[in-house]
Amino acid sequence: MIIEHAYAHVASYEQDEWPWSVPCVRGLLEDGLRFTAPVTFLVGENGSGKSTLVEALAEGFGLDSWGGSHDWRYASHRPKSVLGEHIRFDAAPRGRRMLGSWSARKGFFLRAETALGALDREGFAPDSVSHGEGFLAAFRGKFLQPGLYVMDEPEAALSFSSCLELLGHVDQLVKNGGQVICATHSPLLTALPGADIIEVGAHGMRRVVWRELALVDHWRRYLADPQSYLRHVLD
Template identity: 85%
Template structure:
């Protein structure tokens, strides 16, 4: 574990203004977010705030908000988000030196829409392979050391079998002392044994067991009877 808790203090804000209008952001301000396992998945519907949350966590740790490590900037002069610049952390014993020393920080922010460019610019995506293969190659060669790895929907480029391989990489990364915070829609990834799952939505944030996740229930029902859903989608 690198970090045990994330929090932010904002003296005053308008609750109708973004990002303070997002329920999970308001809960972060009120109570913070504790991390209880080396791998934390953040799940929720589109628009629930999960990407806003993980991007702010990455920025708070000093990772490139457009994808990359703390010592490289994809977005040039792009400033931190109003939430990201206010994020603070309580460090776990392994992470105290990282938070005290900028040069000691290790990690990466991987977001689906900029992943290929970010990995290529940092020299970790091989040529002449598919998007998904390049993505996995980066995990094999780069995501190995203890550090904070923040991810936003990494499953976007991956097939079913590649997602299973990614699960293995996440497990090994945690075994090597790394910590992962990952926003995802994938019932495959969230089934990683021992992972913590935080569901965000109108309720704010809450911890949920994998078998109680709404997305798991929907996938089960859809695979059992696709027409039960498609007749509404195609009507």
């Protein structure tokens, strides 16, 4: 692992203003976030703050919030978010050298909204392949060396079989010394053995085992009986 603890100290803030109004952000300010496994999944409903959190973690590590590798740090000229500029890390033993020097930091931030533009900047020519194939090109070509790899809903562009391929890349990456933090809605991805799963919501943040995730329960019940859900949304 590269990092074992993330935290943020802010001298003063308005609790009713974004992002301080987001429960998981307040949890980060109060207690920090400990990483107990090489792969951490953040799950929660839309608006729960998981994307806000992973973007800030990527920024705190020195990755461009627009997306891309450590080689393109702030190439988009976007300023750090108000949360990202306050993020600090405690290094795991294997990550002390990397956190001790900006030039030594390695990693990649893949966010669904800007992935194609970031991949084009990285030289992957995504216009010549499908959206999902462009994502997989990044996994194959950039998720290789030890470093911190942050992903925001990578399943958005991937089929079932491509999600399985992604898990294979993630497994190999952590065996090579990498660490992954991923915000997701996918019960397939979160089933990765040994991964730490943190559910974010009105409660803030809490660790949950896969079989007890709300998203796993909903998918299980929907696949067993779609009509039990559809009757509430279709006339």
